[in-house]
Amino acid sequence: MVILTIPLAVAVTLILTIFLYAFHQTKSMKTPAFINWPFIGMLPQIFWNLSNIHEYSAHFLKSKGCTVEFIGPWFTNMEGVMTSDPINVHHIMSKSFDNFVKGDLFREMFEPFGEGIFTTDSDKWKYNRTLLQFLFKQRSFEAFQEKIIHNKVEKSLIPLLNQVQQQKGSVVDLQDVFNRFTFDNICLIVLGHDPNCLSIDFPEVAAEKAFNQAEESIFYRHTVPVCVWKLQSRLQIGEERKMTEACKTFDQFLFSCIASKREELVKKCNKNEIDAESDETNHVDLLTMLIREEKKNKEKDSDKFLRDAAFNLFVAGRDTLTSALSWLFYLVATHPLVESKILEEIKENFGHKEKPWILSIDEVKKLVYLHGAICEALRLFPPIPFERKEAVTPDILPSGHHVYPKKMILFSLYAMGRDKDIWGEDYSEFKPERWISERGGIVYAPSYKFFSFNAGPRTCLGRDLAFIQVKMIAASVLWNFGVHVVDVNQVTPNLSIVLLMKHGLKVKITKREI
Numbered sequence: 001m002v003i004l005t006i007p008l009a010v011a012v013t014l015i016l017t018i019f020l021y022a023f024h025q026t027k028s029m030k031t032p033a034f035i036n037w038p039f040i041g042m043l044p045q046i047f048w049n050l051s052n053i054h055e056y057s058a059h060f061l062k063s064k065g066c067t068v069e070f071i072g073p074w075f076t077n078m079e080g081v082m083t084s085d086p087i088n089v090h091h092i093m094s095k096s097f098d099n100f101v102k103g104d105l106f107r108e109m110f111e112p113f114g115e116g117i118f119t120t121d122s123d124k125w126k127y128n129r130t131l132l133q134f135l136f137k138q139r140s141f142e143a144f145q146e147k148i149i150h151n152k153v154e155k156s157l158i159p160l161l162n163q164v165q166q167q168k169g170s171v172v173d174l175q176d177v178f179n180r181f182t183f184d185n186i187c188l189i190v191l192g193h194d195p196n197c198l199s200i201d202f203p204e205v206a207a208e209k210a211f212n213q214a215e216e217s218i219f220y221r222h223t224v225p226v227c228v229w230k231l232q233s234r235l236q237i238g239e240e241r242k243m244t245e246a247c248k249t250f251d252q253f254l255f256s257c258i259a260s261k262r263e264e265l266v267k268k269c270n271k272n273e274i275d276a277e278s279d280e281t282n283h284v285d286l287l288t289m290l291i292r293e294e295k296k297n298k299e300k301d302s303d304k305f306l307r308d309a310a311f312n313l314f315v316a317g318r319d320t321l322t323s324a325l326s327w328l329f330y331l332v333a334t335h336p337l338v339e340s341k342i343l344e345e346i347k348e349n350f351g352h353k354e355k356p357w358i359l360s361i362d363e364v365k366k367l368v369y370l371h372g373a374i375c376e377a378l379r380l381f382p383p384i385p386f387e388r389k390e391a392v393t394p395d396i397l398p399s400g401h402h403v404y405p406k407k408m409i410l411f412s413l414y415a416m417g418r419d420k421d422i423w424g425e426d427y428s429e430f431k432p433e434r435w436i437s438e439r440g441g442i443v444y445a446p447s448y449k450f451f452s453f454n455a456g457p458r459t460c461l462g463r464d465l466a467f468i469q470v471k472m473i474a475a476s477v478l479w480n481f482g483v484h485v486v487d488v489n490q491v492t493p494n495l496s497i498v499l500l501m502k503h504g505l506k507v508k509i510t511k512r513e514i
Contacts (some may be wrong), residue, residue, distance in 0.1 A: 002050040054385055054493055057082065058415035060387070063251035066419070068397040080390075081407035083102055083339045084415035088424060090448035092389055093456035094407065100409070103390040109221045112214045112247050114190055116312030128309070133461055134291050144284065144360060146464060148188045149472050150358045157181055157473070167508040169200070171486055173504035175326040176202070181473070182325075183208045186318045190310050191257045192285035197260050210249035211314065217243035219496045230445055254307045261287050286313060316462055321499040323383035324374065324470055326505050331377050331430045333483045333507065338373060338432060357476070371442055372432030374470050378452040380430065382413040385499045387454070402511045413451045414499070422449050481508040 009281065061068060066085035083089070092100045101121040157177070164172045169311040180197035185206070187193050195203045220239040221229045232240040265288065274394045290306055332339045349366050350359065364370075388410050391403045403409055419429040423434070435443045447455035455461045460466070477483070485491065486506040494502035 003210075026198075045234065051495070053495065054340075054412075054414040054499075057412045058084070058418050061412060061415045062419065065399070066415075066421075067397070067401050069401060078150060079403050080410060081403055082395070082410040082412060083397070083401075084395075084397065084412045084419060085399050086416070086446075086449045089411060089416075089447075090453060092397050093448060093454070093458065097456050097458075100389045102388075103391055103406070103407075105226070105406070106388060106390070108226075110218055111274070112218065112250075112384075113312055114308030114490065116308040116315050118312050126457050128312075131290075131293065131462065132309075132313075135286060135293075136461055136465070138246075140284070141289075142465075144155065144359050145189055145469070146472075148185060148426075149469055150187070152181065152185055152198070152474060153476050156184070158476065158480060160198060160200055160479065161509050162511075165481060166186050169508070170436050171508055174329060174483065174507045175322065175501050175505040178322045178325045180208070182318045182321045183211070183467060185321075185469075186314055188285065188476065189317065190286045190313045191254075192261065192287060193257055196281070207250055207253035210246040210253070211318075213242055213246035214250060215315075215319065215497055217246065222497075223495075250311075250458065252309050255303060258287065258303050258306050258310075261291060286310075287333035294427065306455050316460070317466075319500070320383035321466060321469060323499050324378060324466070325473060326501055327499075328374055328377040328470065328474060329477075329483055329507075330485060330501075330505055331380070332373060332478070334488060335430050338430065339478070341432070342370050342373060342474075342478060346475055357479070359472055359475050360413060361468050361472075363473060364468060367471055367475060368436055368440060368442055369473060370430055371467065372435035375435045375450070375468065375473070376430050376432050379417040381493070381499055382417055382452045383499055384452075384496075384497070385412070385414040387411040387413060387451070387492075415450070416451055427452060471514055479512060481512050484508045484510065 061084045067081060067088060069081055102119055107119045110119050115124060115127065117132060120128060145428055163311040164170050183197045184194055193205060195205050196209050217239050229240060232238045236244060286311060290309060344366055387409055390404055390408055394404050416422065418427055437443050447459055453460040484507055486508060487497050490503045491505060492502045494500050
């Protein structure tokens with residue numbers, strides 16, 4: 001035993017010595033290079049730059065020709081390729097789509113997502129996508145979504161901001177406001193249930209808090225070796241215990257809504273109140289539509305399938321919208337010229353309307369400059385800053401880098417949005433004009449360059465719906481209120497699977513006089 005202990009102690013001491021030396025060297029560098037140290041790989045510089053990982057990744061990717069191989073500590077199996085090269089993105093997401101999948105490890109790390117559209121591959125993914133695509137295209141769904149947003153803006157968002165502006169000097173976290181708004185909104189659209197998170201007393205809603213915790217725990221799994229979080233999961237300690245408790249709370253919420261919806265539909269059918277086969281004008285939530293399709297196809301009732309579908313829809317339609325709205329308002333508030341142009345566009349098209357008002361879906365389609373501002377916010381601050389894949393069979397990327405099965409391929413969407421080779425010398429500027437043609441139409445960038453809505457066969461199904469929601473909300477708030485950021489220096493990206501603001505978006509609200 002002593003003979004075995006001595007070499008082990010020496011090995012541990014050697015690894016720690018190398019790590020401390022590497023960490024010291026990293027701290028002393030103004031711009032640390034991506035150095036592969038013995039035993040510990042590239043861990044020191046990642047660890048040192050973790051709080052600023054998005055900017056750091058953009059810098060080193062650019063210095064390495066937009067693609068770099070990274071290696072973690074020898075015992076972690078953390079190896080792969082990181083890229084922000086549009087040609088690589090096009091190859092992986094489109095040209096060789098069938099050879100690149102999410103993979104088993106991805107599904108393990110994103111365990112709360114279940115077997116929904118974001119985590120599945122092959123036939124399961126195709127089934128999920130085909131079903132959701134069918135539901136989104138229903139004539140009644142767009143009208144239902146418009147009604148939900150209109151009511152929530154008119155009866156909750158505008159009154160809350162109006163009350164805040166009446167309290168002179170009052171500061172509100174606009175990101176928290178949008179977080180609550182989008183949670184209520186997605187609950188209504190998906191489940192037909194309003195948890196009323198958005199109210200002046202800012203209530204704590206258990207399901208909303210649990211959902212946030214689950215996402216934080218998923219990000220934690222990306223910051224430590226797989227063996228670490230798996231051990232914590234088995235022992236139910238630390239972040240993994242929080243994950244388990246959060247998922248239990250949120251699942252109870254979802255399964256309760258599913259049970260109530262099934263009971264509600266049975267009662268309606270018994271009373272002949274609906275015709276599930278032909279009533280396309282009946283505006284209903286997505287859960288109702290999913291249950292109807294389940295019955296229509298005579299499939300066995302599956303609450304688990306409905307739960308997974310609902311969870312994935314929450315991720316798609318909640319935090320991504322919160323991120324988009326928060327960064328949009330931050331950028332507009334700190335760029336007065338852009339704000340004045342947005343207001344001018346609104347006034348030219350709808351200045352005759354009395355306040356307060358909420359535009360319809362057809363009306364917001366006329367707001368081209370606002371569309372450009374939203375695209376710029378998504379380019380500079382993509383809601384999902386990283387995307388990952390793995391190869392089924394070995395391949396060589398257009399950049400010349402080799403990829404192998406079970407090895408992670410990481411895309412940095414944040415770095416892609418700040419690449420001058422893609423966006424020009426003014427890539428760092430917030431410039432809505434880059435999305436507007438000489439004739440005043442919208443300029444569409446290829447998805448493998450503007451990657452915020454994914455690319456190829458996995459391009460986001462809700463892209464158009466997302467633009468409509470953000471436009472309706474942004475136009476209403478900007479027309480009625482002035483938004484003033486309290487401390488610009490406090491606005492920094494957080495570390496999560498969704499790009500939100502670490503300290504929130506603290507603002508003062510004033511009444512708009514136009």
